[in-house]
Amino acid sequence: MNKRWLPTAAIVIAAFLVIDSAFFTVLQPQQAIVFQFRDVVRVVESPGLHFKVPFIQSVDFFDKRVLSVDAPSQEIMLAEQKPLEVDAFARYRIVDPLLFFQRLRYERIAYDRLGSLLNATMRSVLGTVKTATLLSPERVAVMAKIRDQLNAEAKDFGIEIVDVRIRRTDLPQKTSEAVFARMRSQREQEAAQLRARGQQEALETTSDADRQATVIIAEAQGKAEQIKGEGDSKALEIVGEAAARDPSFFSFWRSLAAYKEGLKPETTTYILSPDSDFLRAFRAPPGK
Amino acid sequence: MTNGDQEGPWGPSGKKKPGPESSSQEPGNPWARKGWNPRESGNGSDGPPAMPPPEFEEFLRKLKAWLGPHLPRERRNLLFLVLGVMAALWLLSGFYLVAADQNGVVMRFGAYTRTEMPGLRYHLSYPIEEVLLPVVTAQNEISIGFRRARSNDETRGIPEESMMLTQDENVINVEFTVFWRISDVIQYLFEIRDPQQTIKKAAESVMREVIGQNKLQFALTDGRSQIAEETRTRLQELLDDYHAGVVISQINLQTVSVPDEVKAAFQDVINARLDQERFQNQAAAHVNKVIPDAKGQAAQMLQQAMAYRDQKIALAKGEAERFREVLTASAGARDVTTRRLYLENMESILAKAPKVVVDKESGVTFLPYPVRNLPPSPSSKEGGQP
Secondary structure, three states: OOOHHHHHHHHHHHHHHHHHHEEEEEHHHHHHHEEEEEEEEEOOOOOEEOOOOOOOEEEEEOOOEEEEEEEEEEEOOHHHHOEEEEEEEEEEEEEOHHHHHHHHHHHHHHHHHHHHHHHHHHHHOOOOHHHHHOOOOHHHHHHHHHHHHHHHHHHHHEEEEEEEEEEEEEOOOOHHHHHHHHHHHHHHHHHHHHHHHHHHHHHHHHHHHHHHHHHHHHHHHHHHHHHHHHHHHHHHHHHHHHOOHHHHHHHHHHHHHHHHHHOOOOOEEEEEEOOOHHHHHOOOOOOO | OOOOOOOEEOOOOOOOOOOOOOOOOOOOOOOOOOOOOOOOOOEEEEEOOOOOOOHHHHHHHHHHHHHHEEEEEHHHHHHHHHHHHHHHHHOOOOOEEEEEOOOOEEEEEEEEEEEEEEEOOOOOOOOOOEEEEEEOOOEEEEEEOOOOOOOOOOOOHHHHHHEEOOOOOOOEEEEEEEEEEEOOOOHHHHHHOHHHHHHHHHHHHHHHHOOOOHHHHHHHHOOOHHHHHHHHHHHHHHHHHHHOEEEEEEEEEEEOOOOOOHHHHHHHHHHHHHHHHHHHHHHHHHHHHHHHHHHHHHHHHHHHHHHHHHHHHHHHHHHHHHHHHHHHHOOHHHHHHHHHHHHHHHHHOOOOEEEEEEEEEEEEEEOOHHHHOOOOOOOOOOEOOO
């Protein structure tokens, strides 16, 4: 029994192998090249099930999607001798797999080649660009220029550069030190200005207030003197009015008050003449 | 919102895709689960992946029909039974479930055929058709400029990613998060090889572009929301250009600050502003003291003056009234009154003072009056001549 199995099994397996080698699937994101030994037979771009001659023909697959290559950060000299650390990435597609295979063969090689091409192109384009330009809406135009230049070279490899984007533009170490120093000094200046202005305004305010205070007091003093003067003049008027009734009597009466107040007994010695009016009674008593 | 961490669009995957920078939550290699390793182009290969059993069974089925007549009956029946069961199993393997947050992407011999909505679906079994099940509704996030620790909520800054140049050539520190989700499944799966990395790189590039067009002060203060919005818009435009099939829901600026090296100087400006306020407050306090004081003083002066005036007038009135009364009282006997007044007053004036009576004829030789012969006066002061 077993022996009769063998030939049929062998035929079956052989058939299976042949069929297996005659079909290949191209996945949605792939494209393929069919080779016959070393020669290219055809390029297959549509996904799905395809046929080839078993064993004699082989297939190589390539990615149809957008791929990306990074140019690691490097120091590039911009226009006006300004160095900048630039980090960019490019995105590309294999549009002509045949050309790609002929020139580059493996994606790994493509990655390296494109990487160094990208670097070279960036250097040459950025060498004519000022830092300020990269910090303006023109940045997009610069990136487009790099892409176009890169595309011109990449076409030979069956590659289309979809775009190039500058990721980081950073200052090299020593320049960033200088920039930090500048940022610091700008802030210090601003701080000093604020304080000075604050003090000046404060001084103005206080001086103005002091001035006002002086004026207020001076005016009050003037007014006070005026009021006192009113008092004085009114007082004179009142007494004068009363005195006017009998001026000589007033004068006599007022003098008496003056003597009383002005000649203090403790401090005055009187030398009187017997002829004085006060001592009149000494000389001539009434009735004599 | 879930991270696309455990489940890439193509389900949990064992291996992590080797990439230069891995962002915090990244679906694994989209193609790994199904065994479809994207062959690096050019490595060459000779056909479809290794044949899994179902294919073999199909051939065996054909085989049994062809072999049938050559086998003994019992063996043949057993063989037919086994083959039949296997065939049935193979057919049944075409059922699959599309979860509520997934889409089913069906490929026939590798070519995209159709998209299936959530539910129980059927496809022609492998190798004819196969299905990918990406999660399409989840919102993913990418952190740029910082990393969040899993265990707690601490963040760690990444200066290379976060330091940027502003328009006025100053250095600023920006840490932000990009929230995105798949909008077009087909584009997302088949247009770009590593869409996650592409989003991240593009986001970095766009953010730097936007920051580079704004000044430092603006970005630190009022400009934050504008910058976030502009980044989102431009990033979306860029990704649409790439046909990435994603939508950026939001850009979240976690931190916008100045580098550590200059923080102190910036803080000092804030302090200077506070100082300025302080000076102004002090001046205001001074004003509030000095002027009311002056006014108070002024009022006091006026009060005193008025008091003087009123006093003066009152005294004058008193004096005038007193005189008038004396006048009235002495109206009939003016001389007598006069004499009486005179004597009374002189009496009190001379009462306690030291006196000397000198006859004017004999008094000539006495004068000038030698001071030392004066009778002693009560005070120590020597009296003067009258």
